[in-house]
Amino acid sequence: MRREDREKLIVSEAVRFFAECGFEGQTRELAKRMGISHAVIYRHFESKDALIERVYDQVYVKRWNPEWEPLVLDRSRSLKARLTQFYIEYAGRVFDYDWVRIFVSSGLKSYGLTERYLDIIRTKIIQPAALELRFEIDPDAVPCPPSEEEQELFWGLHGAVFYIAIRKYVYGEPVEINIETAVRNTVTTFFNGIENAAPNR
CATH class of the missing domain: 1.10.357 (Tetracycline Repressor; domain 2)
Structure with a gap:
């Protein structure tokens, strides 16, 4: 999967994950749901806060x-x-x-x-x-x-x-x-x- 596509997939899955679990949900659990290693998420996002920022952009700014x-x-x-x-x-x-x-x-x-x-x-x-x-x-x-x-x-x-x-x-x-x-x-x-x-x- 291309890097850009993988990043979009992580954001899409993170939106639903945080909607269900709240922001206290751990990225390790998100990775488990996606069937990827925890490290893969951090190849695309330097921190959980950076991922949350992308979720904000996806869910709020773009709508x-x-x-x-x-x-x-x-x-x-x-x-x-x-x-x-x-x-x-x-x-x-x-x-x-x-x-x-x-x-x-x-x-x-x-x-x-x-x-x-x-x-x-x-x-x-x-x-x-x-x-x-x-x-x-x-x-x-x-x-x-x-x-x-x-x-x-x-x-x-x-x-x-x-x-x-x-x-x-x-x-x-x-x-x-x-x-x-x-x-x-x-x-x-x-x-x-x-x-x-x-x-x-």
């Missing part, structure tokens, strides 16, 4: 769609319509056994991957959405960074959508629902609450 950023800022559509589209597409990318379990495991074991990913969500989705909501409510509002309270509203929305995946892939609940419908309902409920809180909008 991020850069078109989501301009979508949130597209004022030709309502913010509700933009976020509905975003979360439907986002769920399609991340509602996945490996993605969800590695995300949770990383947060529990302080590998820093979760923090890095949440920073992407914060800067590319949460903060822009908070500013767009402010603009929809009051186009003449003085521009300034979104407050923690404004951002927390959208973290609540994000968490509500993501909790569907948590229930299914972490808690093992039989979530037999139409994900797109559930996302639409969640976003609609969020904006109904915003409208009730700002009756003059």
